[in-house]
Amino acid sequence: MRINEAVIDRLVANGVDTLFGIPGKQTLPLNEAISERTDIDFIMARHETAVSHQAWGYAETSGGLAATVVIPGPGDMNAMNGLKNALNDCTPLVHMAVETEPEIRGGDGIHETPPDTYDNVVKENVTVETPESTIAELQRAIDIALTAPMGPVRVGIPKNFLPMDVPLAEPGETETRTVGSPADERIAEAADLLAESERPIIIAGGGVRASGASDELTSLAETLDAPVFPTYKGKAVLPDDHDLFAGVLCGGTGSAVKHQIAAADAALGVGTDLDAVTMKHWEIDVPDDLVHVTLDADDIGVGYDPAVGIVADAGRTMGALESALDTRSIASTNGHERARETRQAVEDRLAELVAVEEPPLPSPSALSAIRDAVPREAVVAADAGGFRLWSLVMFEAYEPRDYVNPGSWATMGSGVPSAIGAKAANPDQDVVALTGDGGLMMCVHELHTLADEDIDVTVIVLNNSDYAIISEEAERSYRMDASEYGWQDVPLDFDAIASGMGLETMRAGTPDEIRETVAAAVESDGPTLVEISTDPHEPQASVWMSD
Incomplete structure (x- = not known):
């Protein structure tokens, strides 16, 4: 051969x-x-x-x-x-x-x-x-x-x-190496610490998704009555509408989430390296009684010194903890209330922006309407950019592999390409790409791939004619003008760009128009782009949520 x-x-x-x-x-x-x-x-x-x-x-x-x-x-x-x-x-x-x-x-x-x-x-x-x-x-x-x-x-x-026809060495059977089960003594220490905690929390990262361990996470959280804070790479490892969901840790993490974590007396960090992006350069106050579970030993002790460090698979470790907790009394009793209080505080902080109905809308208003229109079972691929922080904070996701966004590399221009890959992997699910105009222009050529391959993806572009997350910082922290890096004088016409590449195009302005238009775009056959004008002067999530 x-x-x-x-x-x-x-x-x-x-x-x-x-x-x-x-x-x-x-x-x-x-x-x-x-x-x-x-x-x-x-x-x-x-x-x-x-x-x-x-x-x-x-x-x-x-x-x-x-x-x-x-x-x-x-x-x-x-x-x-x-x-x-x-x-x-x-x-x-x-x-x-x-x-x-x-x-x-x-x-x-x-x-x-x-x-x-x-x-x-x-x-x-x-x-x-x-x-x-x-x-x-x-x-x-x-x-x-x-x-x-x-x-x-x-x-x-x-x-x-490649064209050669030669005898080929045949690879033998390979047993993929896996990190073994956690040591019994470490599990016992962790179980004692968590069982005795009156205000435990769980920080759940992308390792929970990689391990296929959302069920173990849900069960353990319910056993401990512990609010869960998924990281930005762990979004939806616990459904965002679960009673114990308390907020996503990301660049847009606000005061309510940080205060709830600081008030905890014990924490389980599982499937996460507790990296600088997740933990705001480790400024988030995590309790001293920290159990840290990760696959990379080099992550233990970076940023926080754990009381118990475990290098093991997230799913196996949570399963072992669940078994160990069966024989222990659980001190926590108010986890659901703590999670509810935090969610309510986040909702209250967002309310002013979500309530805006006159275009150009702030991202929270647009995202709220988009969420209403996108089917619960759809896969959503989010690009990097200022709107993504808002989406992490408030755009609900429900299944661990139905929401994808770049991690600490945070590269722009990944939204449409990743949606193409998502649709190839999940042909029977609706797939939506969420992107800003800045991110879309870094991969705009892939609109033609969508059309040429007839890939049924709905692209939703929030167009503010600006690298607004950069312009806002330039004005707030440096001696630069508002919209320093905007292009409002030479606006992009995505209707013309996308239709010129063979996509169906739609526009929406108000929340009601967004709901109607996005629903129609998702329902339609073939690739469609929906353009929504958003406010280049909107507050950024990292600032607004922390005020």
Whole structure:
């Protein structure tokens, strides 16, 4: 069998049904192999930055492995942005780059870059050295990507290997390494601490999603009667409408959430590294009686010194804690009330902005109307930008893989590409991309991918003709004018842009118009863009929620 055919066989054998990429002369042997099959699709992006974002959206919303292919050099380096995003988010990707031929390396061949260029944006960087080892190395890369903590792995396959028909080393059975169950003595210590707490809380991160442990989280929270604060990467690991949900930890975290955490006498941080973004550079006051559960030992003791540190899988640890708590008396009795008080305080703080009905609307008003119109079961892919902080604070999400947003890398331009990946992974669900005009212009080419591939995604763009989150800071903290980085004098017409690329387009201004228009867009067949004008001078979530 030729190597190009064996590569696609290996991807399919590992559950890959979609390959994201941009073809080049180097990749054509792989594209040829795909074109002769019906069990794997190829989605062609318009820029390699979007390729890795598409794959990230696929993996984030499916829980499975995603795969990409690009040409070396410019293609590979364009994809680095999305690879770093996936690395920070512990998202499993296998990223194939068709490498410069070994005999040309070092001779400044076309698109040649040293393979170690990519070492710091992937979990591991694998360069295939011999034709015979191609499939064994590809399988090794897949196993690494799927080993917790998961992440993207780059595989460099030389161009001249792909057409070869050579005997291939067959990879043996691999048992993907997993972090073992937590030590019994650590569980006992943690269970004692949490059971004796009168005001416990839980901070739940993306590791809960990766572990598939939302049920364990819900059960443990109910046993402890503990309010749950998902992180920005853990949004919806507990449904936002659950009685114990108390607010998302993110750049828009406000005073009510911070005060409730500070009032706790014990905390369980599970599936989170308690990073600088989540914890506001560790300014959020967490109780000394902290149980920290994470997969990376290097995260223990960064920012906070835990009373009990556990390096283990989130689901296994919560299951063990639940069993240990069965034999202990639980001191907490008012968790539901504490969570309700916090939610109410957040709602009260938002009320003034949500109540605005005259366009241009502040983001909270627009997002409230959008949430009313988007089906509960829809997948929502949110871009980075000022509106995203508002969405984390107030746009309800209900299933752990139905809301996707970039983590600490916070790259703009990921919203539409990740929605493309989400729709490929979830063809039977409605998919909505939430983006601002700034973020959309960083990936506007992918509107054409939507139209060309006839991918049924609703793109909702909140258009304020400004990098408003930057302009607000420039005016507030520096000697700069309002809308310093806006373009109100040369506004973008997304109706013309999107329709010119083949999308159906709609506009809405008031909350009632938004509800009606968004509902119609989601219901329609094929890709649709809805443009909503928003206020460039609206307050930013990080400031408003903390006042």
